Amino acid sequence: MHFKNEVEAVDALHQSFNNIKTEIGKVVIGQDDIIKSVLIAIFSNGHCLLVGVPGLAKTLLVQTVAGVLDLNFNRIQFTPDLMPGDIIGTEILGEDRHFKFVKGPIFSNIILADEINRTPPKTQAALLEAMQERAVTAAGQTHILPKPFFVLATQNPIEQEGTYPLPEAQLDRFMFNVQLNYPSFNDELTIVKNTTGNNVPSISKIISAEEIQYFQQLIRSIPVTDNVLQYAVKLVAQTRPHTELATAQVNQYVAWGAGPRASQFLILGAKCHAAISGKYAPDIEDVQAVAEAILRHRIVRNYRAEAEGLSTEQIIKNLF
Known part of the structure; x- marks a missing residue:
């Protein structure tokens, strides 16, 4: 892709985003904010965790996104007996008496990790390692995953019996934690x-893997003013109890705050949010637009917050 300058490139991303959203909207009804978050994560080269009750079109959304973006898509249904080899692949003995590596479903552009909390930590760790390194290691050999590579994991908040909730350190690998709500009455109609x-609505392919990688690089090159940078870092620092910038409410109700990865994602997310909105640099409103989904799974409330019914979202909103 060749553009005269960054302004033209940002305009192209803004237009592509609108085209993608319109196309996805033919199939997925009334989930505009969720679609926006998923696309921001993709263009920011991050991963996304979707939390919602069954039947809210989580799988349909991912399949539709993969189709519109002209990317390879694999769904992995997480179950208690799923092994790491079932995800990353395994070594088998070939007819020539030599071992060869047979790639698992992780070798795709978009992975839907369905009900990630249904599988034991060992298998979760195999997926999370691939997310972090964008490569897998088998029998001492490193195998690079295709680009772009994006994991969309789903979690069911209702049935917690027989599940293995992701530890906070592993949740930190996800750029966004997006909560899905029931559709409105009119949307459900x-x-x-x-x-x-x-x-059956037919969807068109809007953008290729090469174009996505180009836009991922473009997002990184978008300039950020010092005041926006300071605002994002200060916002994250305020979530850390008993530190210099912590607020009174955080000291009272938070056990652990967000780490530096949250600051990085806030800036990347704000850059992307600005670009898809047709702006050439992010402002404080762009940081606030992505903050809740980035901070939600990085703040651990204490017992007092739980006893008083104070949600993580309320704590984040009060920081604004």
Whole structure:
């Protein structure tokens, strides 16, 4: 892709984003904020955790995103008996009496890790290592994953029996923790109308893997003013109890705050949020727009907050 300057490139990203959103909207009804978050994560080269009850079109959303972005897509259903080799692949003895590596489903552009909290920590760790390193190691050999590589994991908040919740340190690998809510009455009417007849909407491929990688590099090159940078870092520092910048509420109700990765994601997310909105540099509103989904899974409330019913979202909003 060749543009005269960054302004033209940002305009192209803004237009591509609108085209992608329109195309996804043909299939996924009324989840605009969720679609926006998923696309920001992709263009920022991050991963996304979707938390919601069954039936809210989490799988459909990922399949549709993969189709519109012209990317390879694999779904991995996480179960208690899933082994690391089932994800990354395994060595087998070939007819020539030599071992060869057979790639697992992780070798794809978009991975849907369905119900990630249903599988034991050993298997979770195999996926999370691949997310971090964008490569897997088998029998001493490193195998690079395709680019772009993006994991969308889903988690069901209702049934907690027989699950293995992700530890905070592993949740930190996800750029966004996005909460899905029930659709509005009118949206549900449209969903039921569209999905109980013979009409199957067809979607067009809008953007290629090469273009996504170009836009990922573009996001990194977008300039950020010092006041926006300071605001993002200060916002994260305020979540850390009993430190210099901690607020009174954080000291009272938070056990652990967010780490430096949150500051990095806030700036990357703000850059992308600005670009898809047609702006050439992020401002404080762009940081605030992505802050909740970035900080939600990085702040650990203490017993007092839980006893008084104070949510993580309320703590984050009060920081603004």
